[in-house]
Amino acid sequence: AQSVTQLDSHVSVSEGTPVLLRCNYSSSYSPSLFWYVQHPNKGLQLLLKYTSAATLVKGINGFEAEFKKSETSFHLTKPSAHMSDAAEYFCVVSGLEAAGNKLTFGGGTRVLVKP
Amino acid sequence: DTGVSQNPRHKITKRGQNVTFRCDPISEHNRLYWYRQTLGQGPEFLTYFQNEAQLEKSRLLSDRFSAERPKGSFSTLEIQRTEQGDSAMYLCASSLSGPATQYFGPGTRLLVL
Numbered sequence: 001a002q003s004v005t006q007l008d009s010h011v012s013v014s015e016g017t018p019v020l021l022r023c024n025y026s027s028s029y030s031p032s033l034f035w036y037v038q039h040p041n042k043g044l045q046l047l048l049k050y051t052s053a054a055t056l057v058k059g060i061n062g063f064e065a066e067f068k069k070s071e072t073s074f075h076l077t078k079p080s081a082h083m084s085d086a087a088e089y090f091c092v093v094s095g096l097e098a099a100g101n102k103l104t105f106g107g108g109t110r111v112l113v114k115p
Numbered sequence: 116d117t118g119v120s121q122n123p124r125h126k127i128t129k130r131g132q133n134v135t136f137r138c139d140p141i142s143e144h145n146r147l148y149w150y151r152q153t154l155g156q157g158p159e160f161l162t163y164f165q166n167e168a169q170l171e172k173s174r175l176l177s178d179r180f181s182a183e184r185p186k187g188s189f190s191t192l193e194i195q196r197t198e199q200g201d202s203a204m205y206l207c208a209s210s211l212s213g214p215a216t217q218y219f220g221p222g223t224r225l226l227v228l
Contacts, residue, residue: 043119043206043219043220044158044208045219097212099171101214102160105159
């Protein structure tokens with residue numbers, strides 16, 4: 001079984017400052033990890049994914065995440081926040097392919113960007 | 116690529132009524148997933164299909180819930196005798212087999228009065 005913990009339910013940043021969203025996971029195997037973003041009244045959009053290649057993963061819109069096996073973490077960062085980054089972000093772990101790659105979501109982090 | 120579509124986008128119903136939602140996946144995707152998202156929570160897995168076969172159902176999916184994918188293309192999720200606790204966003208996703216990315220639709224928001 002796998003689980004995901006997002007350590008902050010809300011994060012508030014000023015426009016132009018760095019964003020850090022923290023995520024810890026638990027898995028009995030080498031997982032695939034994802035970050036999805038959900039804007040109000042819109043579907044979940046994939047930001048980036050880790051699938052056992054490079055530990056530093058670059059995604060869309062300037063986001064990146066670093067997989068740290070020793071810390072079981074997959075934190076999401078962006079060097080400079082933009083107003084359009086205000087949304088809810090979900091850290092996600094995928095189950096085994098043999099079990100259908102079911103996704104397990106964290107509780108989400110809501111990001112507020114102040115002008 | 117038209118993406119994953121879901122209909123209706125919103126549904127308001129009275130307790131005890133039946134409702135049905137539809138999901139149209141990306142055309143070449145053979146896997147289709149249903150998730151449920153309640154307010155302030157992350158989505159939770161409900162069930163998934165490989166082509167027309169329903170391969171797993173979560174314990175969240177009570178016997179009032181049924182899902183089908185009759186021709187391995189679109190899928191329907193029916194809730195019978197709705198309860199207020201069924202109020203949630205129902206999300207559909209599709210993917211290819213293997214360690215593939217799941218692409219989500221916009222969801223159907225259900226409100227049971």
